[in-house]
Amino acid sequence: MKIVACYKLVPEDRDINVNSDLTLDLSKATWKVGDYDLTAIEMAMRIGEAQEGAEVVLLTYGGDVVTDQKLKKGVYARGPQMGYAVRDNEAFCSDSFGTARVLAAAIDKIGDVDLVVCGEGSGDIYSQQVAPILATLMKRPVVNAVKEASAEGGQLTVKRDLEDAVEVATLPLPAVVSTTSEACKPRIPGMKDILAAGKKEQVVWEIGEVLSDQSALRKEVVNTLSPAQKERARTIFEGIDSLDSFVDALRKVM
Amino acid sequence: MDFSITDEQELLLESLEEWIEGCGFDQRYFDEHWEKAQFPAEYYKALFESPFGKVGLPEEYGGTELDFLTMVLLDEKFAELGRPSLTTTMLNIEDIMMFGSEEQKKAIADKVEEGRLPFALGFTEPQAGSDSNGYACTATRKNGKVYINGHKSFITNASDTDLMLTMTRDFSVEPPVNAMSLWMVPLNAPGVKIEPMHKIGQRMLSMCEVYLDNVEIEESDLVGEEGKGFFMLMKNFEIERVLIAATALGGAKRAYNEAVNYANERIQFGKPIGQFQLIQRMIVEMTAKIKACEAFLYATAWKYDQKESIRIDSALVKYFVTRLANEIADDCVQIMGGIGYTEDSISAKVWRDLRTARIGGGTDEILIHAASRPILKEFAKNKR
Numbered sequence: 001m002k003i004v005a006c007y008k009l010v011p012e013d014r015d016i017n018v019n020s021d022l023t024l025d026l027s028k029a030t031w032k033v034g035d036y037d038l039t040a041i042e043m044a045m046r047i048g049e050a051q052e053g054a055e056v057v058l059l060t061y062g063g064d065v066v067t068d069q070k071l072k073k074g075v076y077a078r079g080p081q082m083g084y085a086v087r088d089n090e091a092f093c094s095d096s097f098g099t100a101r102v103l104a105a106a107i108d109k110i111g112d113v114d115l116v117v118c119g120e121g122s123g124d125i126y127s128q129q130v131a132p133i134l135a136t137l138m139k140r141p142v143v144n145a146v147k148e149a150s151a152e153g154g155q156l157t158v159k160r161d162l163e164d165a166v167e168v169a170t171l172p173l174p175a176v177v178s179t180t181s182e183a184c185k186p187r188i189p190g191m192k193d194i195l196a197a198g199k200k201e202q203v204v205w206e207i208g209e210v211l212s213d214q215s216a217l218r219k220e221v222v223n224t225l226s227p228a229q230k231e232r233a234r235t236i237f238e239g240i241d242s243l244d245s246f247v248d249a250l251r252k253v254m
Numbered sequence: 255m256d257f258s259i260t261d262e263q264e265l266l267l268e269s270l271e272e273w274i275e276g277c278g279f280d281q282r283y284f285d286e287h288w289e290k291a292q293f294p295a296e297y298y299k300a301l302f303e304s305p306f307g308k309v310g311l312p313e314e315y316g317g318t319e320l321d322f323l324t325m326v327l328l329d330e331k332f333a334e335l336g337r338p339s340l341t342t343t344m345l346n347i348e349d350i351m352m353f354g355s356e357e358q359k360k361a362i363a364d365k366v367e368e369g370r371l372p373f374a375l376g377f378t379e380p381q382a383g384s385d386s387n388g389y390a391c392t393a394t395r396k397n398g399k400v401y402i403n404g405h406k407s408f409i410t411n412a413s414d415t416d417l418m419l420t421m422t423r424d425f426s427v428e429p430p431v432n433a434m435s436l437w438m439v440p441l442n443a444p445g446v447k448i449e450p451m452h453k454i455g456q457r458m459l460s461m462c463e464v465y466l467d468n469v470e471i472e473e474s475d476l477v478g479e480e481g482k483g484f485f486m487l488m489k490n491f492e493i494e495r496v497l498i499a500a501t502a503l504g505g506a507k508r509a510y511n512e513a514v515n516y517a518n519e520r521i522q523f524g525k526p527i528g529q530f531q532l533i534q535r536m537i538v539e540m541t542a543k544i545k546a547c548e549a550f551l552y553a554t555a556w557k558y559d560q561k562e563s564i565r566i567d568s569a570l571v572k573y574f575v576t577r578l579a580n581e582i583a584d585d586c587v588q589i590m591g592g593i594g595y596t597e598d599s600i601s602a603k604v605w606r607d608l609r610t611a612r613i614g615g616g617t618d619e620i621l622i623h624a625a626s627r628p629i630l631k632e633f634a635k636n637k638r
Binding site: 069070073074077185188189190191192193194195198 | 262268273
């Protein structure tokens with residue numbers, strides 16, 4: 001059984017500065033693996049470890065940062081045997097559909113993939129769309145918001161938390177799933193895992209090697225703006241008699 | 255000269271932060287244990303089961319061998335994050351791996367595996383701390399057994415572990431440096447009495463008086479070579495002093511992080527107090543001290559990894575770093591003002607805990623004594 005766990009490298013939130021025109025300044029941002037994706041990797045590992053001979057591999061798509069050695073060691077130390085990276089200097093121009101297209105092409109190139117596990121959403125845009133689009137492009141069944149999963153006899157059994165029930169579903173493999181953010185706690189790598197991660201293979205494909213026509217990937221990003229911050233009004237309404245004026249004031253700002 | 259930290263070291267420190275954040279022991283847990291002067295046994299059990307618990311233990315004993323610099327970085331990070339560190343275990347492992355028998359090495363590795371503190375260090379006595387001539391604890395052979403008699407003082411962790419590496423003296427041998435031996439003494443054996451003392455800081459780790467009255471042990475409990483205990487003690491000190499410096503620096507950084515943030519947030523006279531030059535001076539001095547401590551500490555650990563002697567450097571680095579760490583903590587309390595003298599302030603806790611770093615493992619004064627003689631001797635030999 002071959003399982004692909006997908007991850008995206010995203011800018012560290014606390015390093016993002018907002019410029020005076022509300023655009024985002026990422027120039028000082030360090031990069032990290034999206035937190036939701038670490039959960040997906042852990043779920044892939046748990047499914048894989050329960051299957052004798054299963055192989056868990058990683059897949060990412062992004063700019064030059066995909067080959068950053070420290071980031072690579074950090075994520076490969078979470079357990080997978082090896083991984084693939086698709087490098088594209090214009091990856092930031094790709095939306096969820098574009099990303100799903102690249103991943104679908106890469107998974108096809110990897111070959112014989114039984115299961116793809118994605119995180120709840122990316123750590124930056126968080127559109128939660130890549131997994132379902134990917135499954136549609138690959139013509140495979142998909143379930144999102146999975147909190148537990150196990151594979152047996154060519155089938156995947158998943159559990160999902162609904163509002164007042166737990167849904168148990170089975171889907172035939174090959175399939176695509178995305179996890180909930182709290183599905184499982186990512187394992188913490190120790191020194192042995194970190195040292196071993198440095199030796200694990202990462203196959204790097206340039207975007208052209210995966211997808212010959214990239215025109216559909218390129219979107220023009222008009223702007224990405226931070227919501228305008230407003231100073232607190234610090235208006236205090238005292239006593240029950242001021243209730244009406246309090247409601248009026250709320251209405252004015254809403 | 256390469257001052258960079260490796261990817262692996264950086265990732266390991268990130269892993270430690272992640273473990274501490276998710277390990278389930280919050281500040282309240284530690285505050286309660288501190289208040290009750292109670293050993294955080296559940297935390298240590300979880301820590302020993304984590305990827306960090308067996309650092310320093312060779313692979314053949316199920317551990318992860320690490321270079322000393324990485325161990326120092328880890329120990330410092332524990333303290334910076336405000337969590338009890340692995341100083342004792344790292345030191346225990348180093349001691350036993352250097353001097354212990356195969357059986358003793360295995361026994362210590364098993365204890366770490368089970369999540370228990372390996373052993374306490376039973377060196378100091380009422381009349382013998384830095385003055386090794388004062389040791390009075392004895393080991394006497396009778397009918398194929400060994401009997402230990404004496405009184406050990408200020409013994410860290412004695413009430414929370416079941417073994418003590420005990421220094422004894424053979425009064426028939428002169429000079430005293432050739433008369434010392436180390437024995438692993440079970441603390442639950444008949445004849446052992448343990449009395450915890452009340453400390454003003456570091457309250458989660460006990461400090462005890464240990465009375466040994468005809469405690470029967472086996473010949474196989476001898477650690478290392480008989481009569482070489484003093485030299486083993488000196489080797490132990492080299493490691494211990496560097497690790498104490500590492501935790502002191504981590505603690506100082508923890509207080510510093512709080513105080514500098516506070517300087518940016520606390521408004522007086524219409525502006526943050528960090529805008530005032532008297533506060534700025536403290537911040538600048540603290541920052542420079544931290545950088546100097548880092549450089550000296552890491553260089554000493556690196557030197558040990560290169561198999562160079564750190565006999566003098568370990569004394570110098572402990573003297574230098576623990577003094578500056580105390581000064582930093584004191585400045586942090588000053589910056590924090592009234593709140594810095596309350597139980598709610600990190601700086602106050604660090605200030606209280608750090609004071610002992612200038613005493614345990616060799617006082618400032620004995621470190622000066624240990625380091626100054628070889629420096630003067632070297633100059634007398636080779637004038638510069």
